[in-house]
Amino acid sequence: MIGEISAIMGRELRKWVRSPPLLLMALIQPLFWMGLYGKAFNLTGLFNVPEDVLRSLPPESTKVVASLFNQMASRFFGSPGTDYFSFVATGMVSVIVLFVSVFSGMSIAWDRRLGFLNKLLVAPIRRSSIVLGKVLAASVRALVQATMVLLMGLALGMRLSPASPLLVAGAVASIFLLAVSLSSLVIAITLRLRSWEYHMAVANLLNLPLMFTSTALYPQTLMPDWMKPLATLNPLTHTIELLRSALLYGNSVDLAAYQFHLAYLSAFALLAAGLGSYAANRFLSAER
Amino acid sequence: MAAIEAEGLRKVFGNVVALDGVSFSVEEGEIFGLLGPNGAGKTTTINILTTLIRPTSGSAKVWGYDVRTETSKVRSVIGLVPQDLTVDDELTGIENLKLMASLYHVPKDVAERRIEEVLELVDLKEAARRRVETYSGGMRKRLELAAALIHRPKVLFLDEPTLGLDVQTRAHIWDYIKRLVREEHLTVLMTTHYMDEADANCDRIAVIDRGRIMAIGSPRELKAAHGSDVIELEVQGNGVNVQSLVKEVRGVLDFRIEGNRATLRVERGEEVLPELMGRMIGRGVTVKRIEMRRPTLDEVFIALTGRSIREEQGSWEEVFRQSLNIRRVRA
Numbered sequence: 001m002i003g004e005i006s007a008i009m010g011r012e013l014r015k016w017v018r019s020p021p022l023l024l025m026a027l028i029q030p031l032f033w034m035g036l037y038g039k040a041f042n043l044t045g046l047f048n049v050p051e052d053v054l055r056s057l058p059p060e061s062t063k064v065v066a067s068l069f070n071q072m073a074s075r076f077f078g079s080p081g082t083d084y085f086s087f088v089a090t091g092m093v094s095v096i097v098l099f100v101s102v103f104s105g106m107s108i109a110w111d112r113r114l115g116f117l118n119k120l121l122v123a124p125i126r127r128s129s130i131v132l133g134k135v136l137a138a139s140v141r142a143l144v145q146a147t148m149v150l151l152m153g154l155a156l157g158m159r160l161s162p163a164s165p166l167l168v169a170g171a172v173a174s175i176f177l178l179a180v181s182l183s184s185l186v187i188a189i190t191l192r193l194r195s196w197e198y199h200m201a202v203a204n205l206l207n208l209p210l211m212f213t214s215t216a217l218y219p220q221t222l223m224p225d226w227m228k229p230l231a232t233l234n235p236l237t238h239t240i241e242l243l244r245s246a247l248l249y250g251n252s253v254d255l256a257a258y259q260f261h262l263a264y265l266s267a268f269a270l271l272a273a274g275l276g277s278y279a280a281n282r283f284l285s286a287e288r
Numbered sequence: 289m290a291a292i293e294a295e296g297l298r299k300v301f302g303n304v305v306a307l308d309g310v311s312f313s314v315e316e317g318e319i320f321g322l323l324g325p326n327g328a329g330k331t332t333t334i335n336i337l338t339t340l341i342r343p344t345s346g347s348a349k350v351w352g353y354d355v356r357t358e359t360s361k362v363r364s365v366i367g368l369v370p371q372d373l374t375v376d377d378e379l380t381g382i383e384n385l386k387l388m389a390s391l392y393h394v395p396k397d398v399a400e401r402r403i404e405e406v407l408e409l410v411d412l413k414e415a416a417r418r419r420v421e422t423y424s425g426g427m428r429k430r431l432e433l434a435a436a437l438i439h440r441p442k443v444l445f446l447d448e449p450t451l452g453l454d455v456q457t458r459a460h461i462w463d464y465i466k467r468l469v470r471e472e473h474l475t476v477l478m479t480t481h482y483m484d485e486a487d488a489n490c491d492r493i494a495v496i497d498r499g500r501i502m503a504i505g506s507p508r509e510l511k512a513a514h515g516s517d518v519i520e521l522e523v524q525g526n527g528v529n530v531q532s533l534v535k536e537v538r539g540v541l542d543f544r545i546e547g548n549r550a551t552l553r554v555e556r557g558e559e560v561l562p563e564l565m566g567r568m569i570g571r572g573v574t575v576k577r578i579e580m581r582r583p584t585l586d587e588v589f590i591a592l593t594g595r596s597i598r599e600e601q602g603s604w605e606e607v608f609r610q611s612l613n614i615r616r617v618r619a
Contacts, residue, residue, distance in 0.1 A: 007390035015378045115372030122338045123391040124363040286340035 004125040008133025009140070012107060016141055023145070029099060030092045030149045035156055038088035043218065045084065047073040076219045079249045081161065089153030090243040091216030094236055096149045097142040097175055098210055101182035102203040104138035105190030108284075109199055118286055127284045128277035131191075135183045135276060142179035143172070161250035170262055171246035177265040178239040182210075184269075184276035191283050215240050235268045289352060291316045291443050291475035292337060296346035299332050299499075306332040308499035309346065314477055314492075319469060321490035322479040323585065329499040330479035331371065334447050337477065338368050351442050364392070367436035371447040373428045381407070381416040381423075381431050385438055392439035399438070406434040409471065410464055426457035430464060437472060444468070446478035450485060458482075462489055483585040493585070495592055502592040507585060514591040515583025516541055517557030519564070521550045524574040533571060537564050548576075557582070 016022070047069045054062055070080040077087055108130075111117040120130050154160070162168055190202055211217070213227060214236035220228055231237045238261040245253045245261075292314040299307040307329045314320040322330045335341045337350055339359040347354065353361040375384045382403060389399035407413045410430035420428060429449065436444060449465065450458040462485065469476055480486050486493050487507045495502045495510070503510055523530060530550060534543050539560040543552040554560040557580050568575055590596055 003390050003393065007387055011376065011379065011387050014383065015376070018378050115370050115374040116376065118340055118370055119368065119374050119388075120391065121340055122363055122366065122368045123388075124360045124393070125391055286335060287342075 001126065001129060004129040005133045005136065008120070008130060009137045012134060012137030013140060016137070026096070026099060026145055027148055027152070030096045031152060033095065034085075034089050034092045034149070034153055037217075038085045038092070039156070041084070041088075043084040044073060044077055044082065044087065047076075074252070076221055078219075078244055079161075079252045081159075081250075082244075082248055083159060085156070086153075086158045086160075086248055087244070088217060089150070089156070089158040090247060091214070091240050092153065093146045093149050093243055094175070094178060094214070094239045095211055095216050096145045097179050097239070098182060098207065098236060100142040100145055101138055101179055102186050102206050103199070104134060104183035105187045105193070105202070106196060106199045107134055108187065108191065109193060109196050112194060121284075121286055127280040130284065131184070131187050131276045131280035132273065135180055135187060135273065138183040139176050139179035142183075143176055146175050160247050163246050163250060163253045167246040167253065167258065170258070171243045174239045174242040174262060174265050177269040178235055180269040181235050181265070181272040184272035188272075188276045188279040191279055210234060210236055213237075235265055238262075238264050238268075289316065290314060290349075291318070292320075292348070292350050292477060294333070294337065294346070294348040297333065297336055297343045297348060298345045299329075299336060299341070300344045305499055307336075307343070307346075310496070310499070310501055311346075312494050312501060312504055314475060316475050317469075317473065318491045319465075319476045319478065319489060321486040321493045322477070322496050323481070323483070323486045323490075323493050323589070324479075324496035325481055327498075328496045330481075330496060331447055332499075333496070334368075334445050334477070334479060338366055338445055339363055364439070365442045367439070367441035367444045369429075369432050369436045369444070369446045369449060371451055373425075373432060375420050375428055375431050375435060377421040378419065380419050381412055384420060384431060385416075385435055388435045388438045394439055402438055402440075406437050409437070409468060410434045424457075425453055426460060429453065429457075429461055433461075433464060433468065437468065440472070441474070443475045443477065446476060448479055448481070450480070450482065458485065465489070483589070487585050495589060497589075497593045503588075510585065510588045511583040515585075515587040516553050516555060517560070517583060518581045519552040519554055519557060519561060520577075520579045520581075521552070521564075521575060522577040523548055523550065523568065524576060526572050526574060528571045528573050530568075530573060533567060533573070534564070537567065539563075 049065060049069055054065070057065060073082070074080040077084070108117065111120070121127075150158075186202065186206070190199055193199060193202070213230040214234045215231060216236065220231045220237065223231060242258060242261045242265070245258045290313040292312075294313070295311050297307050297310040298305070310329065310333060312320075322333060324330055332341070336343050337348055337355055339355050339362050342356055347356065349355065350362045351365045353365070355362050375381075376387070379387070385403045385406065386399065389403065394402060404413075407416050410433055412427065412430055412434065415423065415427060420431065423431065433449075446465070450461050453461065465476070466489070468474060478490070490507065492504065492506050493510060494504045503514065505513065525548070531545055534540060534545075534550065534552065537560060539555045541553045541555060543550060545551075552560075552564075561578075561580055565575065565578070586596065
């Protein structure tokens, strides 16, 4: 079983490593979101009181105003020192995982069209191995891409304030768990779709709603009430918050929240992978 | 034990009946051909026997295992060379074979030796470390054959093994297939719509059309039962009535005379021909040219179905695949 999965995963990854243009193209979108949107839309700038305004205030209220704004910044953005660019950059590290995962079903459509899927299906392997191999391959890809986005963010001026190495390791795991969750779901949905046009449609259908109902671009506390529960359900939110806890908040990290995010993601990934395997055993076939 | 036994296979896709009660059996060690036009049900038959799709009704056993209930046992004793070229372009020959070896749970050390063996069988040792995208069409097909043999299958399914290859390569691929059958003790079920290939390479043939088997037998039997020899003559009558002369010869089924050319359909041409010649020369008819054609499977097919093997417009998907295949083959 493990041999089957790793053989299929190995094939996918070999093909991926050998086509660098694809890899680079997938980085373009997050680069725009981060480089243009993240730089221009300086949300935390609203909480920085300009010097001249501060000076024109009566001296006794300066402190009060400063602490008020600091409180607001840390309520919305986790810690008073967080700048919006770093906030968005951590969001984008997770969003690239989304972008990679929503296309994970495409390779099944291609294998089907090229006849390779039939070859997998006549081999004495479990159908779920085919899906799990592809899910794991997508997850490794997502992890590599996320690392590249993080490096891009650092190059563009992201400011890190990491907590302990253990928490950082957990954040890395959370990226992997998110990728497993999303790609399993996407593959389960697209298992029987025959043409890549449908896959594009599914990808577009999932991409923006999942990004906007997560905390990638703005904090949950600022969302309208009806959207808050959606953000909590969205696994993207949990990875983003874990990343921010581990990389940005330094010592002001909320450990209980961190553990909850990790537990939620683990459960979500397990369920999604289970669903993907079930769907594969039940529905993956050469029949039309 | 028969290597393959199919009993009343029926397959319905929506409102299209692809297979309408197909029964046949293939003996161990045989090369058995399914011959028919596109859309006749050949690939559907292969897909059912290789567990890719389930029959709507009917049953089939491969190497004694039921294709509906013992799928993984069936899968472990068969090899499939599909119509499409499915070896992975971006991987090398060896990587493709290693992938297949792990999908068939061949232990690593065994796999290494086996990969050497199959590469040797199909003469791909030199190219094995190159990426498949650099291969010619014939080389890809050979790699495809090697990949299907990695786990020492008992029964090999070949779906249109020479589709899209040029004539020379086709002959070459057939040499390899025959070598594999001999050295690996395989039973082969293959489909083709090339009559000449079926004739030259199959021990027995099932002629299939519109989901039904029209006849089963060795190429010789089929031609004897459903075809006839044709004799063509060019003569100078010299005043003799050629028509009545031809009528006197036993074994002539029918004939047509146009000017000084005569075309005869006959039984046992090897006996009719000398008699006909003798009579003509005896009566003073000058025979300028004479030619005898043995029956071909084409004629058998026409006799059985009333039509020549027809090219049917495939689905969009099929056309796409075929053009892709042809592109790969030409590359």
